[in-house]
Amino acid sequence: xxxxxxxxxxxxxxxxxxxxxxxxxxxxxxxxxxxxxxxxxxxxxxxxxxxxxxxxxxxxxxxxxxxxxxxxxxxxxxxxxxxxxxxxxxxxxxxxxxxxxxxxxxxxxxxxxxxxxxxxxxxxxxxxxxxxxxxxxxxxxxxxxxxxxxxxxxxxxxxxxxxxxxxxxxxxxxxxxxxxxxxxxxxxxxxxxxxxxxxxxxxxxxxxxxxxxxxxxxxxxxxxxxxxxxxxxxxxxxxxxxxxxxxx
Amino acid sequence: xxxxxxxxxxxxxxxxxxxxxxxxxxxxxxxxxxxxxxxxxxxxxxxxxxxxxxxxxxxxxxxxxxxxxxxxxxxxxxxxxxxxxxxxxxxxxxxxxxxxxxxxxxxxxxxxxxxxxxxxxxxxxxxxxxxxxxxxxxxxxxxxxxxxxxxxxxxxxxxxxxxxxxxxxxxxxxxxxxxxxxxxxxxxxxxxxxxxxxxxxxxxxxxxxxxxxxxxxxxxxxxxxxx
Numbered sequence: 001x002x003x004x005x006x007x008x009x010x011x012x013x014x015x016x017x018x019x020x021x022x023x024x025x026x027x028x029x030x031x032x033x034x035x036x037x038x039x040x041x042x043x044x045x046x047x048x049x050x051x052x053x054x055x056x057x058x059x060x061x062x063x064x065x066x067x068x069x070x071x072x073x074x075x076x077x078x079x080x081x082x083x084x085x086x087x088x089x090x091x092x093x094x095x096x097x098x099x100x101x102x103x104x105x106x107x108x109x110x111x112x113x114x115x116x117x118x119x120x121x122x123x124x125x126x127x128x129x130x131x132x133x134x135x136x137x138x139x140x141x142x143x144x145x146x147x148x149x150x151x152x153x154x155x156x157x158x159x160x161x162x163x164x165x166x167x168x169x170x171x172x173x174x175x176x177x178x179x180x181x182x183x184x185x186x187x188x189x190x191x192x193x194x195x196x197x198x199x200x201x202x203x204x205x206x207x208x209x210x211x212x213x214x215x216x217x218x219x220x221x222x223x224x225x226x227x228x229x230x231x232x233x234x235x236x237x238x239x240x241x242x243x244x245x246x247x248x
Numbered sequence: 249x250x251x252x253x254x255x256x257x258x259x260x261x262x263x264x265x266x267x268x269x270x271x272x273x274x275x276x277x278x279x280x281x282x283x284x285x286x287x288x289x290x291x292x293x294x295x296x297x298x299x300x301x302x303x304x305x306x307x308x309x310x311x312x313x314x315x316x317x318x319x320x321x322x323x324x325x326x327x328x329x330x331x332x333x334x335x336x337x338x339x340x341x342x343x344x345x346x347x348x349x350x351x352x353x354x355x356x357x358x359x360x361x362x363x364x365x366x367x368x369x370x371x372x373x374x375x376x377x378x379x380x381x382x383x384x385x386x387x388x389x390x391x392x393x394x395x396x397x398x399x400x401x402x403x404x405x406x407x408x409x410x411x412x413x414x415x416x417x418x419x420x421x422x423x424x425x426x427x428x429x430x431x432x433x434x435x436x437x438x439x440x441x442x443x444x445x446x447x448x449x450x451x452x453x454x455x456x457x458x459x460x461x462x463x464x465x466x467x468x469x470x471x472x473x474x475x
Contacts, residue, residue, distance in 0.1 A: 057377050084383030094378035098396050107392060108382035153378075160382060 005033050006069065008164045008195045009054065014063035016049055016219075023049045025219040027063070031164065036196045038206040038227070041216035042242060047199040050216070051166045054197070055079075055086045068163045084112050087157030087165040091172050093149040095141040101128060101152045102137040105159050113160065127159035128152070131185045147178030151185050158189075165189065167198040203246055207231060215239045257441075264443040268435040272447045275431035276455065282348055282427060283414040289353040290413065291406070294360025301361070302368055302390060312361065319358035324416050327351045332423045348420040356413040363405050367398030407463030411456060418452075428452060 007030035016024040023046045031037050039047045052058040054065060056072060056079055065072040072082055095104050105124035109115045115123065128134045131151035141149050150170055157165060167186070171179045183205045190196060190209050200206070206213055206227050213230040215223045215238070223236045234240045301312050319327075332347045342350070371394045379389040421430040432448030 055381055057381060080380075080383045080385050083381055086381070088378075088381040090374060090378060092374055094372075094374035096375065096378070096393055096397075098400070107379075108384060111388050111392060112383040156378075156382065 007032050010066040012064045015061045017061045034193045035211045036190050038210035038213045039199045045216040046219040051168050055083045084160045085163045087162035089167045089170050091169040093153045097141050100138050105156045127155040131155045146174045147181040150182045164195040259446040261443045268444045271431045275428035279417050279427040282417045285349050286352040290356025291360050293357035297361040298364030316358040316361050319355050324355050328419050344423040344425045348425050359409045363402045367402040371397045404467045
Protein backbone atom coordinates (compact mmCIF):
# COMPACT_ATOMS: atom_id res chain seq x y z
CA UNK A 1 0.00 0.00 0.00
CA UNK A 2 1.38 3.37 -0.99
CA UNK A 3 0.20 6.71 0.33
CA UNK A 4 -0.76 7.74 -3.19
CA UNK A 5 -3.10 4.78 -3.77
CA UNK A 6 -6.56 6.08 -4.64
CA UNK A 7 -9.35 5.09 -2.27
CA UNK A 8 -11.47 2.02 -3.08
CA UNK A 9 -14.51 3.75 -1.63
CA UNK A 10 -14.93 7.49 -1.73
CA UNK A 11 -18.04 9.14 -0.32
CA UNK A 12 -18.62 12.87 -0.63
CA UNK A 13 -21.42 14.97 0.82
CA UNK A 14 -23.71 11.94 1.18
CA UNK A 15 -27.22 12.79 2.34
CA UNK A 16 -30.18 10.50 2.79
CA UNK A 17 -33.68 11.39 3.90
CA UNK A 18 -36.56 9.04 4.57
CA UNK A 19 -39.62 11.15 3.89
CA UNK A 20 -38.71 14.27 5.85
CA UNK A 21 -36.31 12.71 8.31
CA UNK A 22 -32.69 13.30 7.45
CA UNK A 23 -30.78 10.13 8.36
CA UNK A 24 -27.45 11.06 6.81
CA UNK A 25 -26.43 14.72 6.95
CA UNK A 26 -23.41 15.08 4.70
CA UNK A 27 -20.97 12.19 5.07
CA UNK A 28 -17.43 12.39 3.72
CA UNK A 29 -15.45 9.19 3.93
CA UNK A 30 -12.65 7.53 2.01
CA UNK A 31 -11.57 3.93 2.49
CA UNK A 32 -8.12 3.09 1.16
CA UNK A 33 -7.08 -0.24 -0.36
CA UNK A 34 -6.65 -2.96 2.27
CA UNK A 35 -7.95 -0.68 4.98
CA UNK A 36 -10.42 -1.91 7.60
CA UNK A 37 -12.63 0.97 8.67
CA UNK A 38 -14.87 0.39 11.64
CA UNK A 39 -18.04 2.39 12.23
CA UNK A 40 -19.54 2.69 15.68
CA UNK A 41 -22.38 4.77 17.00
CA UNK A 42 -25.72 4.59 18.77
CA UNK A 43 -28.63 2.92 17.00
CA UNK A 44 -30.36 5.30 14.66
CA UNK A 45 -27.14 7.18 13.98
CA UNK A 46 -27.25 6.19 10.28
CA UNK A 47 -24.46 3.57 10.21
CA UNK A 48 -26.46 0.92 8.39
CA UNK A 49 -27.98 3.45 6.02
CA UNK A 50 -24.49 4.67 5.14
CA UNK A 51 -23.46 1.12 4.29
CA UNK A 52 -26.61 0.46 2.31
CA UNK A 53 -26.15 3.61 0.26
CA UNK A 54 -22.75 2.35 -0.94
CA UNK A 55 -24.36 -0.28 -3.20
CA UNK A 56 -27.61 1.66 -3.54
CA UNK A 57 -29.79 -0.73 -1.57
CA UNK A 58 -30.88 2.68 -0.32
CA UNK A 59 -31.05 5.47 -2.86
CA UNK A 60 -28.97 8.44 -1.61
CA UNK A 61 -30.71 11.81 -1.63
CA UNK A 62 -27.54 13.75 -2.49
CA UNK A 63 -23.81 13.34 -2.74
CA UNK A 64 -21.41 11.18 -4.71
CA UNK A 65 -20.11 7.67 -4.08
CA UNK A 66 -17.24 6.17 -6.02
CA UNK A 67 -16.26 2.54 -5.77
CA UNK A 68 -12.94 1.67 -7.38
CA UNK A 69 -13.24 4.85 -9.41
CA UNK A 70 -16.77 4.14 -10.68
CA UNK A 71 -19.45 6.68 -9.88
CA UNK A 72 -22.15 4.53 -8.27
CA UNK A 73 -24.78 7.25 -8.69
CA UNK A 74 -24.17 8.01 -12.37
CA UNK A 75 -27.04 7.34 -14.72
CA UNK A 76 -24.77 5.46 -17.13
CA UNK A 77 -23.44 3.14 -14.43
CA UNK A 78 -24.66 -0.46 -14.54
CA UNK A 79 -25.57 -0.85 -10.88
CA UNK A 80 -25.54 -4.66 -11.07
CA UNK A 81 -21.95 -4.57 -12.36
CA UNK A 82 -20.98 -2.30 -9.46
CA UNK A 83 -22.79 -4.39 -6.87
CA UNK A 84 -20.89 -7.56 -7.69
CA UNK A 85 -17.70 -5.64 -6.89
CA UNK A 86 -19.09 -4.75 -3.45
CA UNK A 87 -19.58 -7.70 -1.14
CA UNK A 88 -22.28 -7.23 1.47
CA UNK A 89 -22.90 -9.20 4.64
CA UNK A 90 -26.12 -8.68 6.58
CA UNK A 91 -27.01 -8.90 10.23
CA UNK A 92 -29.63 -11.57 9.52
CA UNK A 93 -27.44 -13.57 7.05
CA UNK A 94 -30.19 -13.69 4.40
CA UNK A 95 -29.11 -17.01 2.97
CA UNK A 96 -31.48 -18.51 0.40
CA UNK A 97 -33.28 -21.21 2.42
CA UNK A 98 -34.15 -23.34 -0.61
CA UNK A 99 -30.53 -23.78 -1.69
CA UNK A 100 -27.60 -25.60 -0.13
CA UNK A 101 -24.58 -23.65 1.11
CA UNK A 102 -22.93 -24.46 -2.22
CA UNK A 103 -26.02 -23.34 -4.13
CA UNK A 104 -26.07 -20.06 -2.22
CA UNK A 105 -22.48 -19.32 -3.22
CA UNK A 106 -22.87 -20.58 -6.79
CA UNK A 107 -25.96 -18.59 -7.76
CA UNK A 108 -24.32 -15.26 -8.59
CA UNK A 109 -21.28 -17.00 -10.09
CA UNK A 110 -23.63 -18.73 -12.53
CA UNK A 111 -26.20 -16.02 -13.18
CA UNK A 112 -24.15 -12.82 -12.80
CA UNK A 113 -20.66 -13.86 -13.86
CA UNK A 114 -22.07 -16.49 -16.24
CA UNK A 115 -19.52 -19.10 -15.20
CA UNK A 116 -20.14 -22.65 -16.45
CA UNK A 117 -21.50 -24.98 -13.77
CA UNK A 118 -18.29 -26.93 -13.08
CA UNK A 119 -16.29 -23.73 -12.96
CA UNK A 120 -18.76 -22.03 -10.61
CA UNK A 121 -18.82 -25.06 -8.35
CA UNK A 122 -15.05 -25.05 -8.05
CA UNK A 123 -14.97 -21.32 -7.21
CA UNK A 124 -17.82 -21.74 -4.71
CA UNK A 125 -16.07 -24.63 -2.97
CA UNK A 126 -12.89 -22.55 -2.78
CA UNK A 127 -14.86 -19.68 -1.20
CA UNK A 128 -16.48 -22.04 1.30
CA UNK A 129 -13.04 -23.40 2.08
CA UNK A 130 -11.82 -19.88 2.90
CA UNK A 131 -14.50 -19.60 5.60
CA UNK A 132 -13.78 -23.14 6.80
CA UNK A 133 -17.03 -24.67 5.63
CA UNK A 134 -16.22 -26.81 2.59
CA UNK A 135 -17.47 -29.80 4.60
CA UNK A 136 -20.91 -28.16 4.85
CA UNK A 137 -21.28 -27.45 1.14
CA UNK A 138 -24.29 -29.76 0.80
CA UNK A 139 -26.06 -28.54 3.93
CA UNK A 140 -29.13 -26.31 3.81
CA UNK A 141 -29.08 -23.07 5.83
CA UNK A 142 -31.56 -24.49 8.37
CA UNK A 143 -29.05 -27.26 9.13
CA UNK A 144 -26.31 -24.78 9.97
CA UNK A 145 -25.66 -22.77 13.13
CA UNK A 146 -25.97 -18.99 12.99
CA UNK A 147 -22.21 -18.62 12.86
CA UNK A 148 -21.96 -21.10 10.01
CA UNK A 149 -24.76 -19.38 8.14
CA UNK A 150 -23.00 -16.05 8.43
CA UNK A 151 -19.75 -17.59 7.17
CA UNK A 152 -21.61 -19.02 4.15
CA UNK A 153 -22.98 -15.51 3.57
CA UNK A 154 -19.41 -14.18 3.67
CA UNK A 155 -18.35 -16.88 1.19
CA UNK A 156 -21.26 -15.92 -1.07
CA UNK A 157 -19.96 -12.36 -1.24
CA UNK A 158 -16.31 -13.39 -1.38
CA UNK A 159 -16.75 -15.72 -4.35
CA UNK A 160 -17.40 -12.72 -6.60
CA UNK A 161 -13.96 -11.31 -5.72
CA UNK A 162 -15.24 -7.97 -4.47
CA UNK A 163 -13.07 -4.87 -4.25
CA UNK A 164 -14.54 -4.08 -0.85
CA UNK A 165 -16.65 -5.92 1.70
CA UNK A 166 -19.41 -4.18 3.67
CA UNK A 167 -20.39 -5.78 6.97
CA UNK A 168 -23.66 -4.62 8.54
CA UNK A 169 -23.56 -5.76 12.18
CA UNK A 170 -22.44 -9.25 11.12
CA UNK A 171 -22.37 -10.70 14.62
CA UNK A 172 -25.35 -8.96 16.26
CA UNK A 173 -27.77 -11.81 15.57
CA UNK A 174 -25.38 -14.49 16.84
CA UNK A 175 -25.20 -16.31 20.14
CA UNK A 176 -22.09 -15.13 22.01
CA UNK A 177 -20.23 -18.42 21.57
CA UNK A 178 -20.62 -18.24 17.77
CA UNK A 179 -19.31 -14.69 17.37
CA UNK A 180 -15.66 -15.73 17.47
CA UNK A 181 -15.82 -17.95 14.37
CA UNK A 182 -17.20 -15.12 12.25
CA UNK A 183 -14.70 -12.60 13.58
CA UNK A 184 -11.88 -15.05 12.84
CA UNK A 185 -12.99 -15.24 9.21
CA UNK A 186 -13.04 -11.44 9.07
CA UNK A 187 -9.54 -11.34 10.57
CA UNK A 188 -8.38 -13.76 7.87
CA UNK A 189 -9.88 -11.50 5.21
CA UNK A 190 -8.07 -8.52 6.64
CA UNK A 191 -4.82 -10.48 6.65
CA UNK A 192 -5.45 -11.39 3.01
CA UNK A 193 -5.62 -7.71 2.11
CA UNK A 194 -9.39 -7.26 1.75
CA UNK A 195 -10.70 -3.71 2.01
CA UNK A 196 -13.51 -3.65 4.58
CA UNK A 197 -16.08 -1.28 5.99
CA UNK A 198 -17.60 -2.72 9.14
CA UNK A 199 -20.54 -1.59 11.24
CA UNK A 200 -20.34 -3.45 14.52
CA UNK A 201 -20.18 -3.18 18.28
CA UNK A 202 -17.38 -5.73 18.68
CA UNK A 203 -14.92 -3.37 20.36
CA UNK A 204 -12.28 -5.98 20.99
CA UNK A 205 -12.25 -6.90 17.32
CA UNK A 206 -12.06 -3.21 16.39
CA UNK A 207 -9.13 -2.73 18.72
CA UNK A 208 -6.98 -5.46 17.17
CA UNK A 209 -8.14 -5.45 13.53
CA UNK A 210 -9.32 -1.96 12.58
CA UNK A 211 -7.08 0.63 10.97
CA UNK A 212 -9.49 3.41 11.71
CA UNK A 213 -12.59 3.82 13.85
CA UNK A 214 -15.37 6.24 12.98
CA UNK A 215 -17.93 7.41 15.48
CA UNK A 216 -21.26 8.45 13.99
CA UNK A 217 -24.14 10.18 15.71
CA UNK A 218 -27.32 11.74 14.30
CA UNK A 219 -26.35 11.09 10.71
CA UNK A 220 -22.91 12.68 10.84
CA UNK A 221 -19.34 11.62 11.53
CA UNK A 222 -18.47 13.05 14.93
CA UNK A 223 -14.91 11.84 15.25
CA UNK A 224 -12.49 9.41 13.71
CA UNK A 225 -9.05 8.05 14.49
CA UNK A 226 -6.97 4.95 15.08
CA UNK A 227 -8.64 2.50 17.50
CA UNK A 228 -6.19 3.03 20.35
CA UNK A 229 -6.97 6.74 20.37
CA UNK A 230 -10.71 6.37 19.83
CA UNK A 231 -11.16 3.91 22.66
CA UNK A 232 -8.61 5.27 25.14
CA UNK A 233 -8.84 9.03 24.72
CA UNK A 234 -11.62 10.22 22.43
CA UNK A 235 -11.76 13.97 21.97
CA UNK A 236 -15.49 14.51 21.73
CA UNK A 237 -17.82 14.29 24.71
CA UNK A 238 -20.40 12.29 22.74
CA UNK A 239 -17.78 9.73 21.70
CA UNK A 240 -16.57 9.44 25.27
CA UNK A 241 -20.10 8.89 26.54
CA UNK A 242 -20.78 6.22 23.91
CA UNK A 243 -17.51 4.35 24.54
CA UNK A 244 -18.15 4.44 28.27
CA UNK A 245 -21.63 3.05 27.67
CA UNK A 246 -20.24 0.18 25.57
CA UNK A 247 -17.57 -0.67 28.11
CA UNK A 248 -20.10 -1.13 30.88
CA UNK B 249 -86.58 -54.10 4.86
CA UNK B 250 -89.01 -52.45 2.50
CA UNK B 251 -87.50 -49.02 3.09
CA UNK B 252 -84.08 -50.43 2.27
CA UNK B 253 -85.21 -51.84 -1.05
CA UNK B 254 -86.97 -48.55 -1.85
CA UNK B 255 -83.73 -46.76 -1.16
CA UNK B 256 -81.79 -49.11 -3.45
CA UNK B 257 -84.45 -48.73 -6.10
CA UNK B 258 -84.22 -44.94 -5.98
CA UNK B 259 -80.45 -44.51 -5.98
CA UNK B 260 -78.88 -47.78 -7.12
CA UNK B 261 -81.19 -49.42 -9.66
CA UNK B 262 -79.03 -52.07 -11.38
CA UNK B 263 -80.53 -51.89 -14.88
CA UNK B 264 -80.27 -48.08 -14.89
CA UNK B 265 -76.66 -48.27 -13.75
CA UNK B 266 -75.96 -50.53 -16.68
CA UNK B 267 -77.92 -48.42 -19.17
CA UNK B 268 -76.41 -45.04 -18.26
CA UNK B 269 -72.82 -46.02 -17.46
CA UNK B 270 -71.59 -45.14 -20.97
CA UNK B 271 -73.20 -41.67 -20.77
CA UNK B 272 -71.76 -40.95 -17.34
CA UNK B 273 -68.33 -42.13 -18.53
CA UNK B 274 -68.59 -39.78 -21.49
CA UNK B 275 -69.37 -37.02 -18.96
CA UNK B 276 -66.32 -37.97 -16.91
CA UNK B 277 -64.11 -37.55 -19.97
CA UNK B 278 -65.58 -34.10 -20.71
CA UNK B 279 -65.23 -33.03 -17.06
CA UNK B 280 -61.58 -34.11 -17.06
CA UNK B 281 -60.98 -32.23 -20.31
CA UNK B 282 -62.53 -28.99 -19.03
CA UNK B 283 -60.87 -29.29 -15.63
CA UNK B 284 -57.40 -29.94 -17.09
CA UNK B 285 -57.72 -27.04 -19.52
CA UNK B 286 -58.97 -24.71 -16.76
CA UNK B 287 -56.20 -25.67 -14.32
CA UNK B 288 -53.49 -25.19 -16.95
CA UNK B 289 -54.62 -21.82 -18.25
CA UNK B 290 -55.99 -20.48 -14.96
CA UNK B 291 -52.85 -21.13 -12.92
CA UNK B 292 -50.55 -20.00 -15.73
CA UNK B 293 -52.46 -16.75 -16.18
CA UNK B 294 -52.58 -16.20 -12.42
CA UNK B 295 -48.81 -16.61 -12.17
CA UNK B 296 -48.20 -14.27 -15.10
CA UNK B 297 -50.43 -11.63 -13.50
CA UNK B 298 -48.73 -11.95 -10.09
CA UNK B 299 -45.31 -11.59 -11.72
CA UNK B 300 -46.53 -8.59 -13.72
CA UNK B 301 -47.79 -7.07 -10.48
CA UNK B 302 -44.40 -7.52 -8.81
CA UNK B 303 -42.92 -4.95 -11.21
CA UNK B 304 -45.10 -2.45 -9.35
CA UNK B 305 -46.04 -0.33 -12.35
CA UNK B 306 -49.04 1.50 -10.97
CA UNK B 307 -51.56 1.39 -13.86
CA UNK B 308 -50.84 -2.29 -14.58
CA UNK B 309 -51.06 -3.25 -10.90
CA UNK B 310 -54.34 -1.36 -10.53
CA UNK B 311 -55.83 -3.20 -13.52
CA UNK B 312 -54.74 -6.55 -12.12
CA UNK B 313 -56.26 -5.76 -8.73
CA UNK B 314 -59.56 -4.73 -10.33
CA UNK B 315 -59.60 -7.92 -12.43
CA UNK B 316 -58.84 -10.12 -9.43
CA UNK B 317 -61.45 -8.45 -7.22
CA UNK B 318 -64.24 -8.53 -9.83
CA UNK B 319 -63.69 -12.16 -10.80
CA UNK B 320 -63.43 -13.27 -7.20
CA UNK B 321 -66.59 -11.37 -6.27
CA UNK B 322 -68.89 -12.61 -9.04
CA UNK B 323 -70.49 -16.05 -8.72
CA UNK B 324 -69.06 -18.20 -11.56
CA UNK B 325 -72.60 -19.17 -12.61
CA UNK B 326 -73.44 -15.52 -13.30
CA UNK B 327 -70.33 -15.21 -15.47
CA UNK B 328 -71.09 -18.42 -17.35
CA UNK B 329 -74.60 -17.22 -18.20
CA UNK B 330 -73.45 -13.68 -18.96
CA UNK B 331 -70.78 -14.82 -21.41
CA UNK B 332 -72.85 -17.60 -23.00
CA UNK B 333 -76.01 -15.55 -23.57
CA UNK B 334 -74.42 -12.10 -23.74
CA UNK B 335 -71.52 -12.41 -26.15
CA UNK B 336 -73.60 -13.60 -29.15
CA UNK B 337 -75.36 -10.20 -29.00
CA UNK B 338 -72.07 -8.49 -29.84
CA UNK B 339 -71.37 -10.96 -32.61
CA UNK B 340 -69.12 -13.34 -30.68
CA UNK B 341 -70.55 -16.79 -30.50
CA UNK B 342 -68.46 -19.31 -28.56
CA UNK B 343 -69.23 -23.00 -28.18
CA UNK B 344 -70.42 -23.88 -24.68
CA UNK B 345 -67.25 -25.84 -23.89
CA UNK B 346 -65.15 -22.77 -24.72
CA UNK B 347 -67.36 -20.51 -22.59
CA UNK B 348 -67.05 -22.78 -19.57
CA UNK B 349 -63.28 -23.08 -20.04
CA UNK B 350 -62.83 -19.33 -20.49
CA UNK B 351 -64.93 -18.29 -17.50
CA UNK B 352 -63.51 -20.84 -15.07
CA UNK B 353 -59.95 -20.06 -16.25
CA UNK B 354 -60.46 -16.37 -15.56
CA UNK B 355 -61.96 -17.06 -12.13
CA UNK B 356 -59.13 -19.43 -11.21
CA UNK B 357 -56.60 -16.90 -12.55
CA UNK B 358 -58.08 -14.21 -10.30
CA UNK B 359 -57.75 -16.39 -7.19
CA UNK B 360 -54.36 -17.79 -8.25
CA UNK B 361 -52.99 -14.28 -8.83
CA UNK B 362 -53.89 -13.29 -5.27
CA UNK B 363 -52.37 -16.49 -3.88
CA UNK B 364 -49.12 -16.10 -5.87
CA UNK B 365 -48.94 -12.42 -4.96
CA UNK B 366 -49.32 -13.21 -1.27
CA UNK B 367 -46.54 -15.80 -1.71
CA UNK B 368 -44.24 -13.26 -3.36
CA UNK B 369 -44.92 -10.72 -0.60
CA UNK B 370 -44.22 -13.27 2.10
CA UNK B 371 -40.60 -13.68 0.99
CA UNK B 372 -38.57 -11.47 3.34
CA UNK B 373 -37.10 -8.24 1.98
CA UNK B 374 -33.66 -9.47 3.05
CA UNK B 375 -33.82 -12.16 0.36
CA UNK B 376 -34.24 -9.50 -2.32
CA UNK B 377 -31.45 -7.41 -0.81
CA UNK B 378 -29.03 -10.31 -0.54
CA UNK B 379 -29.60 -11.31 -4.15
CA UNK B 380 -29.49 -7.78 -5.53
CA UNK B 381 -26.29 -7.05 -3.57
CA UNK B 382 -24.53 -9.84 -5.47
CA UNK B 383 -25.43 -8.16 -8.75
CA UNK B 384 -28.47 -10.23 -9.68
CA UNK B 385 -31.06 -8.15 -11.54
CA UNK B 386 -34.74 -7.86 -10.65
CA UNK B 387 -35.89 -10.63 -12.98
CA UNK B 388 -33.09 -13.02 -11.99
CA UNK B 389 -33.80 -12.40 -8.30
CA UNK B 390 -37.48 -13.07 -8.85
CA UNK B 391 -36.74 -16.23 -10.87
CA UNK B 392 -34.07 -17.89 -8.77
CA UNK B 393 -34.59 -16.55 -5.26
CA UNK B 394 -38.10 -15.24 -4.68
CA UNK B 395 -40.42 -17.39 -6.80
CA UNK B 396 -39.02 -20.76 -5.69
CA UNK B 397 -39.73 -19.75 -2.08
CA UNK B 398 -43.06 -18.12 -2.88
CA UNK B 399 -44.36 -21.08 -4.90
CA UNK B 400 -43.86 -23.55 -2.07
CA UNK B 401 -46.01 -21.42 0.18
CA UNK B 402 -48.75 -21.28 -2.43
CA UNK B 403 -49.19 -25.03 -2.93
CA UNK B 404 -51.77 -25.67 -0.16
CA UNK B 405 -54.09 -22.70 -0.85
CA UNK B 406 -53.69 -23.19 -4.59
CA UNK B 407 -54.68 -26.86 -4.35
CA UNK B 408 -57.80 -25.97 -2.39
CA UNK B 409 -58.77 -23.30 -4.88
CA UNK B 410 -58.08 -25.59 -7.83
CA UNK B 411 -60.34 -28.30 -6.43
CA UNK B 412 -63.05 -25.71 -5.80
CA UNK B 413 -62.85 -24.35 -9.36
CA UNK B 414 -62.73 -27.72 -11.09
CA UNK B 415 -65.86 -28.75 -9.20
CA UNK B 416 -67.49 -25.74 -10.84
CA UNK B 417 -67.25 -27.58 -14.16
CA UNK B 418 -70.71 -28.81 -13.10
CA UNK B 419 -71.96 -25.32 -14.01
CA UNK B 420 -71.48 -26.36 -17.64
CA UNK B 421 -74.75 -28.24 -17.33
CA UNK B 422 -76.78 -25.02 -17.60
CA UNK B 423 -75.28 -24.19 -21.00
CA UNK B 424 -75.27 -27.75 -22.27
CA UNK B 425 -71.66 -28.85 -21.85
CA UNK B 426 -71.86 -32.64 -21.76
CA UNK B 427 -69.99 -33.09 -18.51
CA UNK B 428 -70.91 -35.44 -15.66
CA UNK B 429 -73.81 -33.52 -14.17
CA UNK B 430 -75.27 -32.76 -17.59
CA UNK B 431 -75.23 -36.44 -18.55
CA UNK B 432 -76.67 -37.40 -15.17
CA UNK B 433 -79.59 -34.92 -15.22
CA UNK B 434 -80.43 -35.85 -18.82
CA UNK B 435 -80.50 -39.53 -17.88
CA UNK B 436 -82.46 -38.80 -14.72
CA UNK B 437 -85.21 -36.99 -16.64
CA UNK B 438 -85.50 -39.89 -19.09
CA UNK B 439 -85.48 -42.57 -16.42
CA UNK B 440 -87.55 -40.73 -13.83
CA UNK B 441 -85.13 -42.10 -11.24
CA UNK B 442 -82.28 -40.62 -9.19
CA UNK B 443 -79.87 -43.46 -9.93
CA UNK B 444 -77.99 -41.54 -12.69
CA UNK B 445 -77.52 -38.59 -10.28
CA UNK B 446 -76.05 -40.93 -7.68
CA UNK B 447 -73.76 -42.33 -10.38
CA UNK B 448 -72.69 -38.76 -11.17
CA UNK B 449 -72.00 -38.05 -7.50
CA UNK B 450 -69.90 -41.20 -7.21
CA UNK B 451 -68.03 -40.22 -10.38
CA UNK B 452 -67.18 -36.83 -8.83
CA UNK B 453 -65.92 -38.49 -5.65
CA UNK B 454 -63.76 -40.95 -7.59
CA UNK B 455 -62.42 -38.07 -9.68
CA UNK B 456 -61.66 -35.58 -6.93
CA UNK B 457 -60.55 -37.69 -3.97
CA UNK B 458 -57.18 -38.37 -5.66
CA UNK B 459 -56.77 -34.63 -6.32
CA UNK B 460 -57.40 -33.83 -2.67
CA UNK B 461 -54.96 -36.56 -1.59
CA UNK B 462 -52.38 -35.27 -4.08
CA UNK B 463 -52.82 -31.81 -2.59
CA UNK B 464 -52.09 -33.13 0.88
CA UNK B 465 -49.02 -34.95 -0.43
CA UNK B 466 -47.72 -31.82 -2.14
CA UNK B 467 -48.34 -29.84 1.01
CA UNK B 468 -45.91 -31.98 3.01
CA UNK B 469 -43.53 -32.55 0.11
CA UNK B 470 -43.03 -28.84 -0.54
CA UNK B 471 -42.31 -27.85 3.02
CA UNK B 472 -38.66 -27.42 3.76
CA UNK B 473 -36.88 -26.92 7.01
CA UNK B 474 -36.75 -23.18 7.56
CA UNK B 475 -33.92 -21.32 9.19
